[in-house]
Amino acid sequence: MSSKVSRIALSASAAAIGSLAAYWTLLATRQGHILFNARKLPVVHLSDDFSTYSHTVPGGMVRGYVYHPQGEAALHDLFIYFAGRGEDVRATAQMLHWLPEGFGFAAINYRGVADSQGHPSEVASVEDAGQFARHLRRAYPQARLHVVGRSLGTGVAVQLVARQDFASLQLVTPYDSMLQVAKKRFPLVPLSLLLRHQFNSLEHCKEVAAKTQVLLAERDDVVLPERSQKLIDAWPTPISVQTVPASDHHSIMGLEATWLYLVDFALTAVLPESKVA
Numbered sequence: 042m043s044s045k046v047s048r049i050a051l052s053a054s055a056a057a058i059g060s061l062a063a064y065w066t067l068l069a070t071r072q073g074h075i076l077f078n079a080r081k082l083p084v085v086h087l088s089d090d091f092s093t094y095s096h097t098v099p100g101g102m103v104r105g106y107v108y109h110p111q112g113e114a115a116l117h118d119l120f121i122y123f124a125g126r127g128e129d130v131r132a133t134a135q136m137l138h139w140l141p142e143g144f145g146f147a148a149i150n151y152r153g154v155a156d157s158q159g160h161p162s163e164v165a166s167v168e169d170a171g172q173f174a175r176h177l178r179r180a181y182p183q184a185r186l187h188v189v190g191r192s193l194g195t196g197v198a199v200q201l202v203a204r205q206d207f208a209s210l211q212l213v214t215p216y217d218s219m220l221q222v223a224k225k226r227f228p229l230v231p232l233s234l235l236l237r238h239q240f241n242s243l244e245h246c247k248e249v250a251a252k253t254q255v256l257l258a259e260r261d262d263v264v265l266p267e268r269s270q271k272l273i274d275a276w277p278t279p280i281s282v283q284t285v286p287a288s289d290h291h292s293i294m295g296l297e298a299t300w301l302y303l304v305d306f307a308l309t310a311v312l313p314e315s316k317v318a
Contacts, residue, residue, distance in 0.1 A: 076219070076238055077161035077193070078127030079153030085131035094149065096172055101158025103169050105149030106130065107177070108137050115143060118208075118307050119184040121174060122148040123166075123194030123201075125214075125294075129155040139300035144307075145184065149173050163196070163238035170201045187307045188251070189213065191294060192264060196240030203248035209310035210251040211303055214290055216264045217243040217271040225265065243275050254281040254306045256299060263290040281306065 073079070087106060092113075094105040109116050120140075124130050130148035137146050151166050152159035159165065177186060185208040190198025195215035202210045216222045219240035253276065257269055273282060285299050293299050 072236065073161045073238060074153060076126070076223075077151050077154055077166075079151070079161045080127070082129045082132075082155040084156075085129060085135075087131060087134060091134070094147075094173065094176065096169070096176075098152060098159040098165070098169070100152075100160060103149055103152060103157045103159065103173075104155075105147065105173060106134060107180075108134060108140075108146040110137075110140075110145075111142060113181065114183070116145045116181055116184040117143045119145040119147055119177065119181055119186055120303065120307070121170075121177060121186055121188050121207075122146060123170060123188070123190040123197040124148065124151070124154075125192035125194055127154065128191070128194075131155065133294060136295060136300065139297050139304075141304060144304060145181075147173070147177055163240055166197045167200045170197050171204060174201060174205055174207075185307075185310070187211065187303075187310065189303060190215070192216075192290065193219075193240075196242050199242040199245045199249060200240075202251050203245045207251050209307055210249060210253045211256065211306060212253070212272075213256045213293060213299070214258055214261055214264050214269065215242065215255060215272050216240075216268040217275070221268055221271075222264060242272055246272065246275060247277055249277065252306075252310045253278065254283065254302070256293070256302055257282065257284045258288040258290050258293045259284055259286055260288070261290045 090110040091106045091108050094107060095102045122130065124133060130150055134146065140146065149169060150157040152161045154161065174186065187209045188198045188202050188207050189211045191213040195212040196219060198210060198212060219238060220236055223236060255269065255273055273280060283302050285293055285296060285302065288296055
């Protein structure tokens with residue numbers, strides 16, 4: 042009997058180990074799609090206040106949108122927005138009625154998300170962000186450019202502003218590194234070995250000179266407060282920190298108060314003397 046029990050136990054252990062190995066393999070091979078929640082989303086129709094943008098990548102096109110309701114010449118401040126996980130920027134653009142006159146909004150969908158094609162990754166998202174920003178500098182030379190990142194997108198935003206100069210940087214529910222955030226969700230996975238897209242903002246922020254604001258959700262069970270605080274504590278320059286009332290990780294961009302904080306901070310920003318194209 043004991044021999045039979047031992048064989049059953051060994052078989053169960055082998056099955057468990059096999060399942061765990063298969064799970065790790067899936068995470069290792071599909072982690073870009075899992076991290077970005079890359080999937081097609083229903084079409085969101087935008088008004089004539091938007092112009093379109095695209096550039097070619099392996100596997101298709103990255104697509105983006107620029108909101109300029111008073112016309113291109115009227116823009117004096119332009120938010121460049123980097124979205125959270127699985128977020129279609131066309132849907133976020135429905136909140137732009139809170140922007141005052143003279144403000145615009147520009148965003149791209151990450152590779153593989155919504156109407157963008159290709160394979161998502163940390164390297165690809167930062168490369169696409171840099172190309173998009175250079176396009177906006179040429180297309181709207183009269184506008185001050187402000188970078189805004191939300192959740193996953195804060196990792197993109199920090200790396201972009203570490204490479205180019207902008208009038209301001211604003212981070213909504215940021216984290217210190219994606220590795221630390223992911224460890225909470227996948228506690229049994231050796232992420233230090235497997236995770237290729239680590240978005241180590243703690244390291245990249247050392248090169249950021251732009252005036253910076255952090256917006257925190259009043260309740261956040263996705264990016265825990267200690268992850269945001271770790272980044273805030275490491276920031277190399279003075280940083281403004283605000284908590285948006287009655288917000289959580291998912292609702293924060295849909296609140297008027299968030300957009301008022303973004304606009305008020307942008308209006309106080311001063312462009313750095315140097316400028317890297």
